[in-house]
Amino acid sequence: MSDNDLQRLFAALLHLDLPKSMASRLCALGGDVDIKCGAVAELDDPAVRFIVFVAEGVAKFVGHLGNDREQVVAFLLANDLTVFPRSDAVPYSLHGITDCRLFAFPADAFIRTIAADPDLAKAVCEHMFVAFDQSRDMSVLLGRKTAQERVATFLTSMAERIGKQNDDGVSLSLPISRREIADSLGLTIETVSRQFTELRELGIIDTNGRSDVTILDRLRIREVAALPC
Structure with missing residues (x-):
């Protein structure tokens, strides 16, 4: 992903202009992840939590419950941002519903980098709070x-x-x-x-x-x- 691609994603997702210097620093941290339709994303280190941007395509997060039981946790569309979870209780995977182009950052390094820009850090945190609210809403949806x-x-x-x-x-x-x-x-x-x-x-x-x-x-x-x- 180029600096310009990352600036476009931040503008679409967070309505925020990403300085080119910050875009370059973030691009140096992350890497492209391509998923074919029906395939599973391969992220470099299974022990690392990743922050993932969807540049193109549609994907889904799937939680695996054993005995071939699965729960689709979220659908991801172009310009979405999410955290790829690491959990000892439930294994998760990221599947391409269509051909997808993603950009994945190690979460710890990403957070340390954006912390240098208060406006950017605030925008990302606000986006994550919305995602947490949606997760709680989904719990109510499925339960009641x-x-x-x-x-x-x-x-x-x-x-x-x-x-x-x-x-x-x-x-x-x-x-x-x-x-x-x-x-x-x-x-x-x-x-x-x-x-x-x-x-x-x-x-x-x-x-x-x-x-x-x-x-x-x-x-x-x-x-x-x-x-x-």
Whole structure:
């Protein structure tokens, strides 16, 4: 990744101009990680926690529970930043949903470097706090919400991340399969498909094929998702 690529990512992610000198220092710390569709990222040191930027593509974090059971922890889109966790309790892996280009930094070195720039450090910390809030929200989502509430919450979240407003509503071209949605929400693929059908019959969404979704009524889908309106 070039200095210019890193400056673009920081501008998109944190709405912050990254000085070229800082971009050069960070680039010297990190390295490119390419993942093919369906493949698993190979990070250099399994004992090191990494901070990962997504430059291109769509990926997913997967937690492995044993007996071939998996939980999709998060979907990562272009310009996302995340921490690749190291846990003795749950092994994690990072999979390409599409071909991906990532940039990975050893977390300790990254934090020491950005600490020299208070504005940058503050912006990164604020982004991480948002990620922590989303993790807590996911715990509530999986523990207490109904199947329909979970699917409606997922669609609301994706609308905020990749939705495009048009005359009919908010259109989504989901890069994520129904199986992957099910694995992220703790549901079966049959249940996810049934909830899409029910939301469509309620006039809240429209679908075209497996990927294209239009949210016709943003207020009602938030109500169904049990989210503040």
